[in-house]
Amino acid sequence: MSRRDQYLSKRESGFNTRFGINANLSTYNALYDPSMRHFFENRGVQSHLYRTGQIDKAGRVIDLDLNKSKLMIIEKEFRNAERNESSRQKEEEEMRRRVQLKRHQALDKARKEEKLIRIKEDRKIRQEIVMATREAQGLIVPSVKTKKKKVTMKKK
Template identity: 80%
Template sequence: MSRRDQFFRDREAGFNNRFGVATHLTSYNALYDPNMRHFFENSVVQSHLYRSGQIDKAGRVIDLDKNKSKLHIIEKEFRGAERAEEMRQREEEEMRRRVQLKRHQALDKARKEEKLIRIKEDRKIRQEIVLATREAQGLTSLPSPGKKKTTKKKKRAT
């Protein structure tokens, strides 16, 4: 870096453009500016300001810094309400799932019982057909369809 560059750098660092103006400028809000009053008296502008929450129904400016605590409380209540609604929806979905599961189980049970009844009826009809054909052939010494023969086995001594 040359001496000339260093000179200009030092010169620029010492430059002050404040010229006696306060170091901290006050915040500007056009809603409080009397020169802008004619603009904000327009009904279209006022309806926009009202919808955006910057003025109330009477046209008074709402100070958001003063109402931050109120807004915070309202936002907190909204978050709580949203959480409660989500929980309610989850519980409702879980309840629906349980009811649907019970319905499916009841339907499966009813189908199984119906199938079992059909199987028993088919077996009974088959036995009647076999009995009728045997009687037609002259075989009358048949065991009754409800009784089963049991055979006893002798135990061997070891």
């Protein structure tokens, strides 16, 4: 190692590169930098900043740290609104399901009643056919059905 290399190595060993690691530096925001003002006055840049929510309509910078609580409240309201909407939709679907079930039950009941009426009519027709066949063969003598009146005795 040459004398010059020894000198440079000694000189570098005294140089502290860890100085800035523990120092608390303030955060930099280019929107507040006066040197960048000419850049942010451009209309295209301002419309982009407005769309992304970094400035308001008047061109004032929106401090997100200060407005974080407002944003949280708005986000919470959106979540609640979404939750309410989904529960309303579930209730509506359940109501539709119940109505549809009742309609199916009513249709089934009407079909069963209609089927029962047809069965009774068919039975009545069959009985009439059997009676007519028996009468034609002379097995049964037709009789007229009359209702019997109840006779009550009066006490004296």
